[in-house]
Amino acid sequence: MSSYRNAPLSTGHDYRNLPFFVYLISSPRTIYRELLHHARLARRDFIRPDRERWQWRSRLLLPAALVVIWMIVLWWGEVHVFRNSVDRCHWRTWERWPENASPHHLVLVADPQLVDPHTYPGRPWPLSAITRAHTDYYMRKSFTLVQHHLNPTTVFFLGDLFDGGREWMPPGVANSDTRWRRYGEDYWMKEYRRFGKIFFKEWLRRGLRGDDANNRRKLVASLPGNHDLGLGNGIRLPVRKRFNAFIGEGNRIDVVGNHTFVSLDTVSLSAKGQPDPATGRQGAGDGQGSNREIWGPVDDFLASINETKTRAMGRAIRHQNSRIENNLLFHKLLDIQDPLITKSVHTAFTPKADIPSILLTHVPLYRASGTPCGPLREHLPPSTAPDAETGEYLSSDPQNAIKVEAGIQYQNVLTPEISREIIERVGDVAFVFSGDDHDYCDVVHRGYTTNALGGGGGVGGIREITVKSFSWAMGVRKPGFLLLSLWNPLDKRDRHTPSPPSSSQTETAENNAAPTLQTHLCLLPDQLSIFIRYALLFALTLLSLALHALFTATSRGEDLSPDNGYTPPLPFSSAKPKSDTPPPSPLQQQHQRPPHRHQANGLAVRNTTTTTIRAGHGYGYSAAALHDEEEPLDERWRERRWEEEAGRRRKEGFKGAGRVRAVGRRFRHGFLLVGTPVLVWWFWLVGGF
Numbered sequence: 001m002s003s004y005r006n007a008p009l010s011t012g013h014d015y016r017n018l019p020f021f022v023y024l025i026s027s028p029r030t031i032y033r034e035l036l037h038h039a040r041l042a043r044r045d046f047i048r049p050d051r052e053r054w055q056w057r058s059r060l061l062l063p064a065a066l067v068v069i070w071m072i073v074l075w076w077g078e079v080h081v082f083r084n085s086v087d088r089c090h091w092r093t094w095e096r097w098p099e100n101a102s103p104h105h106l107v108l109v110a111d112p113q114l115v116d117p118h119t120y121p122g123r124p125w126p127l128s129a130i131t132r133a134h135t136d137y138y139m140r141k142s143f144t145l146v147q148h149h150l151n152p153t154t155v156f157f158l159g160d161l162f163d164g165g166r167e168w169m170p171p172g173v174a175n176s177d178t179r180w181r182r183y184g185e186d187y188w189m190k191e192y193r194r195f196g197k198i199f200f201k202e203w204l205r206r207g208l209r210g211d212d213a214n215n216r217r218k219l220v221a222s223l224p225g226n227h228d229l230g231l232g233n234g235i236r237l238p239v240r241k242r243f244n245a246f247i248g249e250g251n252r253i254d255v256v257g258n259h260t261f262v263s264l265d266t267v268s269l270s271a272k273g274q275p276d277p278a279t280g281r282q283g284a285g286d287g288q289g290s291n292r293e294i295w296g297p298v299d300d301f302l303a304s305i306n307e308t309k310t311r312a313m314g315r316a317i318r319h320q321n322s323r324i325e326n327n328l329l330f331h332k333l334l335d336i337q338d339p340l341i342t343k344s345v346h347t348a349f350t351p352k353a354d355i356p357s358i359l360l361t362h363v364p365l366y367r368a369s370g371t372p373c374g375p376l377r378e379h380l381p382p383s384t385a386p387d388a389e390t391g392e393y394l395s396s397d398p399q400n401a402i403k404v405e406a407g408i409q410y411q412n413v414l415t416p417e418i419s420r421e422i423i424e425r426v427g428d429v430a431f432v433f434s435g436d437d438h439d440y441c442d443v444v445h446r447g448y449t450t451n452a453l454g455g456g457g458g459v460g461g462i463r464e465i466t467v468k469s470f471s472w473a474m475g476v477r478k479p480g481f482l483l484l485s486l487w488n489p490l491d492k493r494d495r496h497t498p499s500p501p502s503s504s505q506t507e508t509a510e511n512n513a514a515p516t517l518q519t520h521l522c523l524l525p526d527q528l529s530i531f532i533r534y535a536l537l538f539a540l541t542l543l544s545l546a547l548h549a550l551f552t553a554t555s556r557g558e559d560l561s562p563d564n565g566y567t568p569p570l571p572f573s574s575a576k577p578k579s580d581t582p583p584p585s586p587l588q589q590q591h592q593r594p595p596h597r598h599q600a601n602g603l604a605v606r607n608t609t610t611t612t613i614r615a616g617h618g619y620g621y622s623a624a625a626l627h628d629e630e631e632p633l634d635e636r637w638r639e640r641r642w643e644e645e646a647g648r649r650r651k652e653g654f655k656g657a658g659r660v661r662a663v664g665r666r667f668r669h670g671f672l673l674v675g676t677p678v679l680v681w682w683f684w685l686v687g688g689f
Contacts, residue, residue: 077530091105105485110466266418305427402437440468468481550663
């Protein structure tokens with residue numbers, strides 16, 4: 001059945017398929033009336049679109065709105081919040097150096113602890129695989145944004161690169177825990193490559209961009225944690241040798257930004273205070289016993305650390321000032337028995353430069369039980385407000401402190417003896433940075449004294465900051481990392497040159513007043529809260545699609561349409577419904593043949609057939625023409641009867657499985673309409689990192 005509003009349009013035909021030349025031979029007044037007539041029809045069609053077109057619009061309106069909402073929310077949760085978190089930590093927002101300063105920018109990353117079977121041993125598949133994949137994606141995205149937006153010159157990791165690294169034994173070493181015996185050297189190598197894809201790959205890509213400062217870029221990840229090697233006597237020597245071979249030596253000195261960073265393998269040194277499992281002796285005694293193989297290399301490193309620091313500082317200063325390496329050589333005959341022959345010829349002639357020492361350790365130094373960590377700790381904030389006069393918190397606040405305890409393969413803080421030995425042997429320690437706790441902690445060890453430049457940030461002791469974990473799966477809602485800004489200008493005699501403070505330089509809780517170093521805690525997004533928002537939107541989406549499917553399946557456009565086999569009942573009135581066929585236009589009325597009469601058997605008979613000029617195959621009647629002459633059904637009458645029938649059926653309730661299938665079909669259709677573009681959008685966002 002054809003309809004006037006669905007008639008085809010073309011350049012050679014009018015709206016009712018009249019030949020185009022008919023308009024040429026018509027008068028201007030007729031043409032004007034014809035155009036006005038078609039304008040009225042077009043306005044009616046625009047205001048009252050046909051029912052089928054409106055049904056498709058109503059069906060697609062809600063899915064399209066949901067797709068737009070999901071795209072906005074996904075962009076917010078996957079891109080915007082991460083960029084905004086990193087941008088808020090930009091150096092210019094918190095640095096307080098003089099206007100002409102060019103500080104060295106450094107980032108400290110603690111406890112990434114790649115999720116593996118050791119992290120959640122009871123978590124079933126595929127939940128464990130999803131957790132592992134998303135934590136990797138979270139850290140890779142965060143580290144990539146740090147490189148792009150902050151562009152640090154140096155990055156130090158503070159241990160615990162892996163979660164189960166100590167359990168994946170090399171060949172020939174048996175694991176006492178039967179749960180991890182099937183994981184070995186191959187699995188550790190797989191985890192090592194996985195760590196490189198997350199952190200090393202982006203760092204190397206940024207380092208090859210042709211910047212003049214790229215020759216100073218450095219990434220150090222060799223500081224081990226108790227999850228990498230174990231702790232104390234629990235360390236297996238083959239495991240440590242493998243770690244040192246692939247990642248680097250745990251005990252090292254790096255001169256960065258005119259500061260000496262001393263990395264110390266304190267998890268191995270912890271065996272010095274533990275009883276030897278074979279002899280029962282204390283390792284810290286005369287040095288006898290088998291466990292000296294564990295803590296011995298660290299002890300030897302501490303024994304020569306002052307000479308090593310002096311050589312490193314001299315080498316860095318000569319390189320910085322473009323001095324010749326051999327200009328400090330001297331000519332002197334030495335006896336073969338002279339102890340000086342075994343020392344570097346540069347040692348006695350390297351000037352004492354004003355370069356502060358920064359200690360990096362995985363396990364924090366010892367502090368009294370209940371020592372508060374400050375207001376930036378996430379788990380348990382201070383129990384009381386700070387003092388109004390001094391601004392200090394309680395001297396003892398167990399709720400806000402790191403618990404002083406130990407267990408199997410872990411120890412929250414070092415022992416008092418080892419902590420004091422480290423501070424005394426390293427010498428002139430200005431700051432200490434540690435990890436292991438996964439949460440932020442800022443304490444001042446007032447029991448230690450230091451003569452280092454800017455020691456303790458001018459607070460009368462050695463300041464230690466425990467850095468938050470970089471992974472959202474380590475028990476903190478908001479992971480983070482620590483930013484260090486180093487500015488230590490030296491004169492020609494390698495002495496610190498004080499710079500006048502800037503007009504905006506102030507001392508805050510997280511921006512200390514040290515003359516050479518400033519710190520800032522940078523927090524990453526709360527991934528759990530992002531997931532909660534996704535879950536709420538997903539539930540709202542399902543509810544909206546279900547109601548939409550229920551409404552459209554019971555409307556007149558579903559089971560009550562003629563296409564689905566429904567025939568409206570006969571009208572209760574004998575009156576013929578008014579035809580929906582539009583009246584002929586003035587031009588059509590002109591070209592209709594007038595009725596005529598002729599005699600047949602002496603009777604006057606009226607010819608009821610009228611001929612309309614049509615385009616196509618001449619002016620005669622065709623099948624299409626005869627079909628077009630059929631009287632169309634009254635659409636408005638049918639719609640009114642469908643509405644009455646739909647209302648009656650809705651009152652009777654849902655009956656039969658057909659109704660349920662119709663609702664389910666509409667729900668699946670809507671879910672696919674929403675889910676397909678949303679998944680494509682999400683994969684596109686994820687692929688950008």
